[in-house]
Amino acid sequence: MPNEEIVKICGIANLEDASAAIDLGYDIMGVILDTKVIRHGTVKLIEDIKNIGGTTAAVYTSFESVKENPSSADYIQLHFSHSQKQIRDIKDEFGKKIISVITYAGKENLDASIKEKISAGSDLVLIESREGIFKYLPNIVSLSENSRVGVAGKIDLSNVSEIRRRGFRFIDASRSLEIRPGKKDYSVMKEFIKSVRCIHATV
Numbered sequence: 001m002p003n004e005e006i007v008k009i010c011g012i013a014n015l016e017d018a019s020a021a022i023d024l025g026y027d028i029m030g031v032i033l034d035t036k037v038i039r040h041g042t043v044k045l046i047e048d049i050k051n052i053g054g055t056t057a058a059v060y061t062s063f064e065s066v067k068e069n070p071s072s073a074d075y076i077q078l079h080f081s082h083s084q085k086q087i088r089d090i091k092d093e094f095g096k097k098i099i100s101v102i103t104y105a106g107k108e109n110l111d112a113s114i115k116e117k118i119s120a121g122s123d124l125v126l127i128e129s130r131e132g133i134f135k136y137l138p139n140i141v142s143l144s145e146n147s148r149v150g151v152a153g154k155i156d157l158s159n160v161s162e163i164r165r166r167g168f169r170f171i172d173a174s175r176s177l178e179i180r181p182g183k184k185d186y187s188v189m190k191e192f193i194k195s196v197r198c199i200h201a202t203v
């Protein structure tokens, strides 16, 4: 039976980490295709991950880079402010699933933005706060009813159980699973996914 939740590990920068993530049961391996980001990977790495059976998301930081650097990833993650027209344009050109990232700082009207992204063709929507999404949990908890809406931003072993308990079924983590930028810690990865999988939502 497929997992009830989607656990995405982001910032995968080498094949060994991807292989460990697949073995541990992570659902999506995010590879950042922006060389300015320390934990970036390459189109070739995405191809290699696919060849060992992993599901991948190519993470783009600008609209232009999606066009300039296409990959074989299963998902295209739009990690920049983007319009409905851009979602439609990318979906039409590449025919891939889309993850829309929405940056949240506590005030934005998320209901409207999520509706906008999904109606334009996004398959998953990630609400992200780089300084930590956990502090905004009371503001956003109602969004957890939608299984296509996920959360990201400083999610770690200390807060992931609570996030899961509050009903979120799409969870993304990166830095808390690292030994150093670009290198994952397999024992932390193991504990993290165990925490996600063993909690059943109570909402």
Ligand SMILES: O=C(O)c1ccccc1NCC(=O)[C@H](O)[C@H](O)COP(=O)(O)O
Residues within 6 Å of the ligand: 010, 011, 030, 032, 037, 038, 039, 059, 061, 079, 128, 130, 152, 153, 154, 155, 172, 173, 174, 175, 176
């Ligand atoms: O991880 C980065 O440094 C990064 C930089 C620029 C664009 C995207 C980036 N990461 C992509 C992600 O999806 C993150 O992993 C996600 O937002 C969660 O990050 P973290 O707070 O490290 O768990």
